[in-house]
Amino acid sequence: MKRILLVDDDITLRTALIRYLQNRGYSVQEASSGAEGLALFEQNPPDVIVSDVVMPEMDGLEFCRRLRASRSGQLVPFIFLSSRKDVDDRVQGHQIGADDYLVKPFEPKELVAKIEAQLERSRRMHSEIIRLMQQSVGSVAPAGPVPQPSLPTPQPLPLTPAEEKVFWEVIQGFTNKQIGDRLFVSPRTVQTHLSNILSKLHLESRSQLIRYAFERGYRPPIEKPEVE
DSSP states (O other): OOEEEEEOSOHHHHHHHHHHHHHTTOEEEEESSHHHHHHHHHHSOOSEEEEESSOSSSOHHHHHHHHHTSGGGSSSOEEEEESOOSHHHHHHHHHHTOSEEEESSOOHHHHHHHHHHHHHHHHHHHHHHHHHHHHHHHHTSOSSOOOOOOOOOOOOOSSOHHHHHHHHHHTTTOOHHHHHHHHTSOHHHHHHHHHHHHHHTTOOSHHHHHHHHHHTTOOOOSSOOOOO
């Protein structure tokens, strides 16, 4: 049974969604703020997070930002629910790290469709990572000319040198803070570069970027370039 963490301070909406999701076979944890959601995530990471944006204590944007700053929260699918429907609000949500954005009011069946789409994408991505890891292990095994499936030849990235350094760090699963420490820049600078990378590659989230890298044969370099 797939587990969903539902974070929203509107108890009426939360109760209705919990009933709807449970009737469709999901296990649902609930929280009324980002702070509470973060605590629940640390105790028992879910398969998908569905979160409101405007909430007391810690809003959804800060919740998502902190989640993506932790290694365990890098790849979990994250869907925003919000009454904010301006394009800039949706763009901000994606830049922070959300995988999808649903504007209130909405049909519950549309939310379920988005949840199922994110679960399927997550499944495909994890399957591909496992396949590539197994292929990598197999390529150093036994003697004898055993042909191995080859990865696509990666094409030059349309990125600046600084963005390319961040690209290689992100696809290894490092957080913005860890990348900042490794490259001697601030986490804010890392986020700026990451936003530019996603825009140039026409992607919307870190998880999409990691999948993009694996699908196109980008493998982290064995030795890191010297930091300027």
